[in-house]
């Protein structure tokens with residue numbers, strides 16, 4: 174098994190951490206905001222897990238993009254990538270939008286922690302995490318139209 178296969182396997186599976194942590198974080202932020210619930214340790218914990226999983230995903234992605242994957246920088250350098258939707262997707266769109274999502278999630282968590290009252294903490298987390306998760310969901314290559322992008326790689 175090559176290092177590339179391992180990295181792709183990890184990047185493929187840790188998407189589920191981002192999606193699951195993101196959905197729970199969003200649900201807790203929304204119900205906390207609407208139900209005027211106190212901002213608890215679990216809210217902080219799930220926010221940290223969401224942001225942490227995105228950071229991990231970015232790290233693995235950078236390894237693929239600048240190192241081992243034929244779909245990252247190598248595809249761009251080969252030329253003609255912008256005219257090929259798949260090459261353009263990984264070479265430009267996937268990396269750019271995922272980096273924006275990572276920044277939004279991180280900024281949202283920091284701002285939410287700084288808010289004084291609990292309602293504002295929940296609301297800030299909901300808005301930033303919501304936009305970040307939406308971008309992530311839009312930019313995951315779901316494999317519905319592409320059999321080379323399985324939902325459960327290696328199974």
Ligand code: HEM
Pocket residue numbers: 181184185187188191227230231233234235236237238241242243244245263267268271272274309313314321322323326
């Ligand atoms: C939350 C952030 C991210 C998520 C959820 C995510 C998710 C995914 C998924 C599900 C795949 C398909 C894996 C497979 O075929 O089994 C993929 C491929 C890829 N991702 Fe990401 N990604 C994220 C961020 C990034 C970033 C920031 C980069 C670049 C720095 C990146 C670079 C790549 C590359 C190059 C591929 C294609 C790998 C290949 O087939 O050789 N990803 N990503």
